Amino acid sequence: MTSGPGRRHDQVMTASSHWLGVLLAFMLVLFVPSAAFAHASLVKAEPADGAMLAVTPPTVVLRFNEAVAPAVIQLIDAEGKSRPDITVTADDDTIRVGLPATLPHGTQVLSYRIISADGHPVSGAVQFSIGRVSGATSVGAHNGMFADAGASLGWAIWLSRFGVYLGLFAGIGGAFFMAVLASARQPAPAALAALGLGLASAIASLGVQGLDLLGLGFGDLATSAPWRAALATSLGPSLGLGAAAMLAGLAALICRSDRLARVLAVSGLIGVGLSLAATGHAAHAPPQVLTRSAVFLHGIGAAYWAGALLPLALMARRPGPELLAALSRFSRLAVPLVAVLALSGLGLAVIQLDRPAALIDTAYGQVLTAKLVLVALLLALAAFNRFRLTPALPRAPSNTRALIRSIGAEVVLVLAILGLVAGWRFTPPPRVTAAVAAARVPVNLHIHTDKGMVDIVVSPGAVGPNSFDLQFLSADFGLLAPRDVRLTLAQSARGIAPFMRRATRRADGNWELRDMVLPFAGRWQVTVDAYVTDFDLVTLDGELEVKP
Incomplete structure (x- = not known):
């Protein structure tokens, strides 16, 4: 038999080891990625997000990093119509969306809301264009009489x-x-x-x-x-x-x-x-x-x-x-x-x-x-x-x-x-081209919070490809230099789930995003996430009115 003090020491060591194990397990759960607790994210889309296609693909394939179940899949075609004639099948981590053969030329948006393995809903959207990007065919910029048609x-x-x-x-x-x-x-x-x-x-x-x-x-x-x-x-x-x-x-x-x-x-x-x-x-x-x-x-x-x-x-x-x-x-x-x-x-x-x-x-x-x-x-x-x-x-x-x-x-x-x-x-008559040119004046958007502000210039601010130029300032109008900037857009009125794009830093310290396709006119919800440090995130929310 062990003496009293020795026994008490063993008991203390056993209890310490027990609680140390519990703490290590807790830290593993908290900090180590686990398939059971990580939200699903889109790994690959076929056709790729932003792809330009000559003809309508038979299907769109969405592959995620884990098994998912589709909740809501919505296709909004280039004319802004929600298409009921799609088919949706799910197999483990893959969702296949069968497309109708009659999609109009222009940019299509496939909006999805899926359920990840942990039961968490995840939303997003992918875009692809057939024949042309919506709004990209400038009237008056035709290459021959039949430029728009074959x-x-x-x-x-x-x-x-x-x-x-x-x-x-x-x-x-x-x-x-x-x-x-x-x-x-x-x-x-x-x-x-x-x-x-x-x-x-x-x-x-x-x-x-x-x-x-x-x-x-x-x-x-x-x-x-x-x-x-x-x-x-x-x-x-x-x-x-x-x-x-x-x-x-x-x-x-x-x-x-x-x-x-x-x-x-x-x-x-x-x-x-x-x-x-x-x-x-x-x-x-x-x-x-x-x-x-x-x-x-x-x-x-x-x-x-x-x-x-x-x-x-x-x-x-x-x-x-x-x-x-x-x-x-x-x-x-x-x-x-x-x-x-x-x-x-x-x-x-x-x-x-x-x-x-x-x-x-x-x-x-x-x-x-x-x-x-x-x-x-x-x-x-x-x-x-x-x-x-x-x-x-x-x-x-x-x-x-x-x-x-x-x-x-x-x-x-x-x-x-x-x-x-x-x-x-x-x-198209010059009257129409002049109206389009007048409508293509850039749109300016200012978003201000108590943590910072951003001035966004969207050119042309109309349906079609757009460029986003972002300039950040701190709440007291000083310099704000984020390390990473992500822009998220959504249009809830049409059921378009949020989709995110990463901006690129320019030589002058400001940020830009090129060829961002806005397929539909109307009000879009804009979220700018500026990562100043690993632990300091400035989120700015606003609304953008896109012209036809």
Whole structure:
């Protein structure tokens, strides 16, 4: 047996060892990383965060550092719509999100909220872009006519738009001439052909517009997605009005009642103006009451003039009293309508151009300049016909050769003008580019707390890629030099969970973050974490208003 003091010493040592073990265990739990207590974090995303892709990937794969369970997975597409047509599967540390095949071009945001192994919810978001970064395609910075659409799709859009214009102007205008201005009802094969082509082109235009909106291929025309997407734009009502007008023109040509034919023809001509006023840059320019009215009148005037040319040329091949009577009626209305056509066109050009130099240094202005040159030639030919050739017809009714040649030249010029106008689909007007440039003024954000402050300059402060420049000061306006800076953004209104980016220190001591994509306009929550030391963190919270 041990003596009393020795026994007490052993007891003290045993107790000390016991409590030392407990303390070591506690320190291990507290300071040593453990899978059971560490929160889950995203290790890898496929496609990578910020990736630029040519086509929609079939899935997005999120890999975490431990097993996770998805709570909320939300895909917000480039149009700002939450997509319900995704599929989510989880396998241990990996979450796979199946994507729809109809994502529009632009930046998509996949927002996630997952449950980590310790039952803690973890939120975040990854971005990837399809075709282009949202807001990165600067209007006016096009590399060719079809820069926004693929070449083949661009030509399909142009051809279908050209065909619609032929139906509206040559078809409906021709039906109006035959029903209202011609003294006797005659066959109108050119107008019938233009109307048939216009109706087919209206259908095709709707389809290819949908393909362009969603970034799809021609094979997707067999699905409903592009058609529904196009119908949801202003082009849907415009083509609907145009098709109804063309059907009215077709009915005017084939109906037997002269009175009903005139009513249908006039209705069709009005439909031309309504169809054009329902869509397009010019119709949507402010003030819309004036611009839509100008487009309406411009369309009616163009259809009246362009539609009469082929019927007049066909009548001139078989000269007779009907030709002189039709020319007389056409000329009486042509002079005031051409004046309306010119004035409305001039007003729209002034609104759209923004500045005279835009006629030369923008694609829109170059198309407009070419159109004006062709219109000037067209007016010269029309004046020659009106004041030289037409007065000579009564003296030599059978000598219409010069008139036929002159009208033929007018037809060629009209076709060239329609081709140019169809190309405006790909050339935003300078008015829009000026508005975008004005909107791209940097946004300044100041966040101040009792521990420090930061001045943030966000350029351009609009949807698309942005640069963040950060300057830190202490609460008493002294120097604050953090060792590490992290910027976190979220948009709770859209359900976009916070996503973090690390800033880079510049040579002047300030911090910057380049090519930060803000895919949607509106209010974003901003958190700046400035790590001054390992134990001193300055957190600054504010809000940023992002422009469209």
